[in-house]
Amino acid sequence: NAGVTQTPKFQVLKTGQSMTLQCAQDMNHEYMSWYRQDPGMGLRLIHYSVGAGITDQGEVPNGYNVSRSTTEDFPLRLLSAAPSQTSVYFCASSYGAYSYEQYFGPGTRLTVT
Amino acid sequence: KNEVEQSPQNLTAQEGEFITINCSYSVGISALHWLQQHPGGGIVSLFMLSSGKKKHGRLIATINIQEKHSSLHITASHPRDSAVYICAVIEGPHPVMIGGSNYKLTFGKGTLLTVNP
Numbered sequence: 439n440a441g442v443t444q445t446p447k448f449q450v451l452k453t454g455q456s457m458t459l460q461c462a463q464d465m466n467h468e469y470m471s472w473y474r475q476d477p478g479m480g481l482r483l484i485h486y487s488v489g490a491g492i493t494d495q496g497e498v499p500n501g502y503n504v505s506r507s508t509t510e511d512f513p514l515r516l517l518s519a520a521p522s523q524t525s526v527y528f529c530a531s532s533y534g535a536y537s538y539e540q541y542f543g544p545g546t547r548l549t550v551t
Numbered sequence: 552k553n554e555v556e557q558s559p560q561n562l563t564a565q566e567g568e569f570i571t572i573n574c575s576y577s578v579g580i581s582a583l584h585w586l587q588q589h590p591g592g593g594i595v596s597l598f599m600l601s602s603g604k605k606k607h608g609r610l611i612a613t614i615n616i617q618e619k620h621s622s623l624h625i626t627a628s629h630p631r632d633s634a635v636y637i638c639a640v641i642e643g644p645h646p647v648m649i650g651g652s653n654y655k656l657t658f659g660k661g662t663l664l665t666v667n668p
Contacts, residue, residue: 478660479660480555480637480639480657480658480659480660480661481637481639481656481658482658483656526592528594530594538599539596539599540584540586540596540599540656541596542586542593542594542595542596544592544593545592545593545594547592
């Protein structure tokens with residue numbers, strides 16, 4: 439199994455540009471989440487999904503959209519990038535809810551200039 | 552919102568030392584995760600526990616639900632243990648509530664461990 443994969447690993451955007459961060463898992467996990475990690479702060483939940491077709495907002499959802507059309511894929515869209523979205527983004531999946539082991543992707547380092 | 556505090560923030564040890572990292576939280580939880588973030592950035596799950604103690608190799612995690620406290624111990628530390636260790640908690644008795652405010656992990660800021668040879 440490849441586990442949780444994320445692309446790209448690095449990305450530089452200009453303010454106002456849009457882009458999609460890709461996340462895929464091959465473990466047939468129902469639960470998937472997107473987090474951002476900023477210096478001096480813990481990981482913060484952006485959006486999550488409990489299965490195909492079901493998504494919900496996390497702690498810091500503004501400026502991001504998600505969709506879950508398949509069990510495997512959970513892309514994160516930045517609608518109009520802002521410097522405040524400069525961060526490292528992690529996708530995670532688990533078999534069940536958060537009382538199950540979490541599997542994290544390798545992360546995407548995004549810089550918005 | 553659950554406040555998750557880790558201590559110490561930074562820890563430097565000599566190879567072979569016994570390491571303890573602490574995590575305390577403010578609101579009752581149903582489970583707690585310990586995660587390890589490697590210097591390259593990847594995050595792996597070490598333990599998920601809701602009571603008692605778990606052991607995996609040289610790593611031991613304990614939790615005291617009544618005292619709202621968990622510890623991660625590393626015995627016979629090695630330079631390859633150098634990483635950031637992160638504690639994360641799940642609130643409430645029913646973490647599987649879809650859309651509920653307790654349906655999320657709250658993370659501590661992490662403890663940076665450096666083990667010198």
